Amino acid sequence: MEAEFAQIGTRRVLEEFLTYRNPSPLLLPKGKGFGHPTDEPIILPSWLTEEEVDYYVSTYEKTGFTGGFNYYRALDLNWEVTALWTGARIRVPAKFMVGDLDLTYNYPGTKDFLHKGGLKKYVPFLEDVVVMEGVAHFIHEERPQEVTQHIHDFFQMF
Numbered sequence: 001m002e003a004e005f006a007q008i009g010t011r012r013v014l015e016e017f018l019t020y021r022n023p024s025p026l027l028l029p030k031g032k033g034f035g036h037p038t039d040e041p042i043i044l045p046s047w048l049t050e051e052e053v054d055y056y057v058s059t060y061e062k063t064g065f066t067g068g069f070n071y072y073r074a075l076d077l078n079w080e081v082t083a084l085w086t087g088a089r090i091r092v093p094a095k096f097m098v099g100d101l102d103l104t105y106n107y108p109g110t111k112d113f114l115h116k117g118g119l120k121k122y123v124p125f126l127e128d129v130v131v132m133e134g135v136a137h138f139i140h141e142e143r144p145q146e147v148t149q150h151i152h153d154f155f156q157m158f
Helices: 002-008 010-018 050-063 066-073 076-079 110-114 118-122 146-158
Strands: 092-099 126-132
Touching: 002 118, 010 050, 010 110, 066 076, 110 118, 118 126, 126 146
Parallel strands: 092 126
Antiparallel strands: none
């Protein structure tokens, strides 16, 4: 995958990820990239500036994508290493926020887990689950004022 991303280019890969708004699972078939021509321009949304993309690009050009890929490559090992905490509960007040276009929110079973008590089972002091409409994965960048207000309101409870 690193070789494919190198072929696509760091800037293009990051622009694709940062502007991804398809709630379906992200599939990157070998040799197909993100599914459209890499010379097709990507129009950045109003919440994402060229300067921000430049920063991400400069960082990823230093570190590469291998660290992120290795997380997924080691999922089985991650479960082994964290087995001690299987079934552990988070016992502090919490609020969960997600965008309705986030592919993780739309992953099979996630909505039921969040809205039908699954998360509350593991986070008994869960105060609220907020689903922001029209927002994808980067909720803090897409709607910074709204996220900040939710955090502020949550802290005001204490």
